[in-house]
Amino acid sequence: xxxxxxxxxxxxxxxxxxxxxxxxxxxxxxxTTASRGEEGLTLAATNEPDLIILDLGLPDMxxxxxxxxxxxxxxxxxIILSVRDSERDxxxxxxxGADDYLTKPFGIEELLARVRVALRHSGRASESQSKVVKAGxxxxxxxxxxxxxxxxxxxxxxxxxxxxxxxxxxxxxVLTHQSILTNVWGAADADHTEYLRVYMRQLRKxxxxxxxxxxxxxxxxxxxxxxxxxE
Amino acid sequence: xxxxxxxxLSIILRVWQYALSFMLIVALTAIFFAxxxxxxxxxxxxxxxxxxGIITAFWGLGPGISSALIAFLAFNYFFIQPYYTFTVHxxxxxxxxxxxxxxxxxxxxxxxxxxxxxxxATARELEATQLYELSTALTGLHDDxxxxxxxxxxxxxxxxxxxxxxxxxxxxxxxxxxxxxxxxNRPPELVxxxxxxxxxxxEIRLWRAGLAIxxxxxxxxxxxxxxGALALERTWLAQAESRARVLEESDRLxxxxxxxxxxxxxxxxxTIKAAASSLRGKEVSWDSPARAELIAAIDDEADHLNLLVGxxxxxxxxxxxxxxxxxxxxxLSEIVGSVLARMRHLAVEHKIEIDMPEDLPLVPVDxxxxxxxxxxxxxxxxxxxxxxxxxxxxxxxxxxxxxVQVSNQGPQVPPEHLERIFDKFYRITAAERVTGTxxxxxICKGIIEAHGGRIWAENxxxxxxxxxxxxxxxxGAQPPRIPMDTEVE
Numbered sequence: 001x002x003x004x005x006x007x008x009x010x011x012x013x014x015x016x017x018x019x020x021x022x023x024x025x026x027x028x029x030x031x032t033t034a035s036r037g038e039e040g041l042t043l044a045a046t047n048e049p050d051l052i053i054l055d056l057g058l059p060d061m062x063x064x065x066x067x068x069x070x071x072x073x074x075x076x077x078x079i080i081l082s083v084r085d086s087e088r089d090x091x092x093x094x095x096x097g098a099d100d101y102l103t104k105p106f107g108i109e110e111l112l113a114r115v116r117v118a119l120r121h122s123g124r125a126s127e128s129q130s131k132v133v134k135a136g137x138x139x140x141x142x143x144x145x146x147x148x149x150x151x152x153x154x155x156x157x158x159x160x161x162x163x164x165x166x167x168x169x170x171x172x173x174v175l176t177h178q179s180i181l182t183n184v185w186g187a188a189d190a191d192h193t194e195y196l197r198v199y200m201r202q203l204r205k206x207x208x209x210x211x212x213x214x215x216x217x218x219x220x221x222x223x224x225x226x227x228x229x230x231e
Numbered sequence: 232x233x234x235x236x237x238x239x240l241s242i243i244l245r246v247w248q249y250a251l252s253f254m255l256i257v258a259l260t261a262i263f264f265a266x267x268x269x270x271x272x273x274x275x276x277x278x279x280x281x282x283x284g285i286i287t288a289f290w291g292l293g294p295g296i297s298s299a300l301i302a303f304l305a306f307n308y309f310f311i312q313p314y315y316t317f318t319v320h321x322x323x324x325x326x327x328x329x330x331x332x333x334x335x336x337x338x339x340x341x342x343x344x345x346x347x348x349x350x351x352a353t354a355r356e357l358e359a360t361q362l363y364e365l366s367t368a369l370t371g372l373h374d375d376x377x378x379x380x381x382x383x384x385x386x387x388x389x390x391x392x393x394x395x396x397x398x399x400x401x402x403x404x405x406x407x408x409x410x411x412x413x414x415x416n417r418p419p420e421l422v423x424x425x426x427x428x429x430x431x432x433x434e435i436r437l438w439r440a441g442l443a444i445x446x447x448x449x450x451x452x453x454x455x456x457x458x459g460a461l462a463l464e465r466t467w468l469a470q471a472e473s474r475a476r477v478l479e480e481s482d483r484l485x486x487x488x489x490x491x492x493x494x495x496x497x498x499x500x501x502t503i504k505a506a507a508s509s510l511r512g513k514e515v516s517w518d519s520p521a522r523a524e525l526i527a528a529i530d531d532e533a534d535h536l537n538l539l540v541g542x543x544x545x546x547x548x549x550x551x552x553x554x555x556x557x558x559x560x561x562x563l564s565e566i567v568g569s570v571l572a573r574m575r576h577l578a579v580e581h582k583i584e585i586d587m588p589e590d591l592p593l594v595p596v597d598x599x600x601x602x603x604x605x606x607x608x609x610x611x612x613x614x615x616x617x618x619x620x621x622x623x624x625x626x627x628x629x630x631x632x633x634x635v636q637v638s639n640q641g642p643q644v645p646p647e648h649l650e651r652i653f654d655k656f657y658r659i660t661a662a663e664r665v666t667g668t669x670x671x672x673x674i675c676k677g678i679i680e681a682h683g684g685r686i687w688a689e690n691x692x693x694x695x696x697x698x699x700x701x702x703x704x705x706x707g708a709q710p711p712r713i714p715m716d717t718e719v720e
Contacts (some may be wrong), residue, residue: 087557087599105537109531157716194560194593198713201562210584212568219569222557222599 005119006199008049010040010066011060011081016104022113023108037061041069049076051118054098056082056089063179064092071097071163077118081106087222094176094223101174101223116231127135128218133168135216135229138207147207154206163199164207167217171229173194174220238442252286252294253301260305267310276331277517279417283335284342292343305332358451365455369462373469375399379407382435382459389455390448392420392439399425399433401467420444423452426542433614435459446623481550487656488543495539500530506532523593540687542670545603546655549677556597556681558705563587563594563601563626570605577610580618585624594633595705602679607671608637608697616641616694632684632703639695649688675699 009020009030017033026036032047034040038056044052052070056063079098082090090101100114101123126141133140139148142165147154152176156164162184167175189195200219204211218226259282266664270278277304307317311324319325337366368381371526379397387395387409394415395537397407408414419436421444426432435456435653437444506525515522564587565667571583605624612622620640627634651657653676656669678684679699703710 065381107534159716192711194711196714197560197562197565197593198715201565212564213572213575214568219565221569221602 004030005050006047007051007053007115007172008032008034008040008043008047009053010034010037011053012057014053016081020111023111027112037063037066040066043161044070044076046075048145050122052076052078052105053115054078054080054091054093056080056086064089064096067093067096067098075122077122077230079114079118086108090223091176091178094098095146095175095178099173113172121170121173132227133171135168137172137226138216140164142169149207156203156206160199160203160206164203167225167227169227169228174224174226176224178224180224196225232502248290249297252290252298255282255286256301256305256394257459260302262652264309271311273327276306279306279331280334280338284338287342289371291346292339295343296337299332299339302335303328303332306521318623322534329720351603354447358447360386361451361586362454365458369458372462373466373489374468375387375401375463376405376407377404378459378462378466379496382455382462383407383409386435386452387454388436389451390437390444390599394419396436396438397425397433398436399463401463403433404433414438420453423449423456425456425460425463427457427464429443429464432463432491444624448660459623462704480491484655488546491656492539492543496681497535501538502532503529529665539679542674545674545677546670549674549681554600554681556678558595558597558682560593560705560711561596561598561601561634562589562633565597566598566601567624569604570602570609574606574609578622581613582619582621584623586619586623588627591626591633592628592703593710594701595708595710596682596701597678604675605637606679606698611671611697612637612639612641612695615639620694628703629700632700633701634698636696636698638691638694640694643690643695644688646690649690652688653686672697 007024009017009024009031011017011020011033012035014035017035017048017139021031027055032043032049034043037060040054040058043049054066058066063080067080070076070078071174078093078097079103080090080098080103082093082101084105094101099118102110102114104206120137131141131143133142137149138154139146141147145161145165147156147161147164163180166180166183177193178190180196181192185192185195197223201211202216204214205215207216208214218228220226243623259279263278264271283295283299283302286298304317307319307328308315311319311328313320319328331708365382365385369378372378372381379399383395386392388454394412395409396414396419399405413437414467415438417438419438420440421435421437423435423437424431424433435452436576438453506529510522515525552636564585567585567587571578571585609624611621616622616639623636623638625636625638648657653672655673656672674698676686679701682701684699684701686697688695688697690696
């Protein structure tokens with residue numbers, strides 16, 4: 001089991017540490033825990049974990065700062081934990097380089113799904129990106145810029161395609177409004193969330209079976225969007 | 232009008248009064264002279280007294296006395312023999328002359344004194360009227376700024392000063408200027424402290440060049456200041472009292488929250504405790520269907536607890552005024568869609584119908600808070616409406632706002648409760664029959680009002696509905712135009 005992914009959990013609440021450690025160990029991961037920010041930073045440097053789960057509300061330092069300090073030297077995926085109503089902090093941490101987030105209290109399937117996605121993206125960063133993303137009947141060919149439902153081609157405008165390609169190549173991960181706007185429209189339009197709202201509606205109309213209750217393009221309230229592809 | 236001009240005007244008036252008095256005496260002397268042969272000397276002396284009385288009555292003591300002296304000389308010169316001299320030969324004429332002089336002067340003085348007394352009485356009456364006007368204007372005012380405004384206006388009206396400044400100290404010091412310009416570049420002519428029983432509340436500063444401020448005016452302004460002080464003190468006391476009442480109210484509310492919360496929190500906790508302990512023990516066998524049910528109960532009740540805690544946090548945020556919507560231009564149907572996706576497992580017994588026009592404009596709202604509003608309204612509708620009925624969500628754009636209705640086919644609400652269902656902890660049904668903190672609807676109200684909208688409930692012919700409006704403009708800005716591209720890929 002030495003090849004099992006190594007996860008560092010930084011959280012100051014012993015009960016949460018106990019629960020996460022039990023579950024992740026059960027699922028075959030190696031788990032190290034830290035209850036303070038400084039301790040977490042040291043362990044991240046010495047143990048070289050494959051993934052870091054970081055609580056934003058630490059007693060000794062700001063979680064966003066831990067995130068920033070980690071990103072100074074490592075690209076290890078970071079999943080942040082936080083309570084409801086701290087959207088501002090979550091967005092700050094995500095824009096600082098965190099990969100995903102979970103709102104406490106969370107279900108264990110959610111945690112495992114986030115861990116899987118984060119590990120997959122970090123593994124792929126070194127390899128070549130996947131060229132074709134499948135989501136139900138939808139196929140997105142990122143090389144040929146082709147989007148199909150079954151065999152039928154879906155016509156997209158240039159911006160719609162750019163948006164979908166960005167979402168699909170990061171499938172499973174949350175993408176903040178700012179990161180989508182910057183990547184698709186450019187840094188000058190980073191505040192125009194209304195562009196996103198309107199274009200997402202267009203995309204959903206073309207891709208989703210029921211645009212009012214989407215299955216592939218999910219809204220993360222107050223944070224951004226997430227594209228759900230087949231595993 | 233400035234005071235220098237007024238002063239010269241009053242001098243001109245005075246000179247004019249003397250001139251008129253003398254002219255009157257001269258005119259009468261001419262008439263008497265023409266009738267000298269007919270009238271007796273004593274009668275002429277008596278007739279002279281009439282104009283003297285009139286002059287004193289109208290123009291005061293000065294013109295009166297001087298007219299009496301002129302009349303005395305004219306009488307002696309023209310009507311006492313020998314004529315055209317000031318000498319007197321007959322002893323009776325001496326008596327007439329002396330009596331005339333005494334009577335004329337005494338009449339002038341008496342009338343003059345009555346006149347002065349009348350003027351003083353009029354001045355006192357004016358003062359009393361002005362004071363009465365001030366105190367009438369000040370009654371019923373509960374705002375220190377309004378009091379300062381009235382006081383400054385009245386001070387300026389009675390003093391005819393060019394500039395009045397009121398400096399009010401106290402917990403929230405401020406200054407009031409009349410007119411609203413910079414004060415003159417010199418020290419004020421008069422400073423009157425506004426004093427109350429518990430000390431200085433501020434001061435009135437009056438600028439008036441020219442006419443010096445008389446002691447009567449100073450006294451009047453002091454009375455004004457103490458009236459103002461009384462009004463200010465009354466206002467501050469009333470404010471302190473209402474603050475105390477608010478504190479008392481919030482104290483009462485806190486204990487209501489505590490008792491409601493401990494009741495509400497204990498219910499899911501009891502379920503979780505019972506389920507978890509029975510799973511831990513030997514009572515439930517591994518393959519029993521009860522096992523799955525107990526686990527589901529723990530999961531559901533944990534979600535329920537989370538919702539309760541969230542509601543409490545929202546409420547405290549609304550109460551403390553910390554609920555600031557983070558507005559962005561949003562599509563309402565996207566918000567509704569994500570709410571319904573999350574609530575799908577709760578709505579299995581009901582049919583949810585959405586009627587939102589495709590071309591509904593973008594609304595400037597906080598996405599997360601509006602999700603909260605829809606979640607609470609829909610879950611409230613699901614809670615009270617019987618199974619197999621329709622819960623409708625409709626939206627339409629009106630002039631400057633968007634109107635949303637969440638309706639259900641549940642029981643109607645007695646009209647007297649329609650307003651109050653948005654109050655905290657307000658329940659129509661007994662608490663034991665329906666779960667919840669009793670905070671959901673008041674949170675909706677808090678959020679909608681923070682967005683500048685309005686929320687109300689109404690009975691429908693076949694059920695009940697919540698309505699709310701949201702403004703379509705954001706700080707005056709209209710919904711933005713989105714640059715759209717054409718299909719090229």
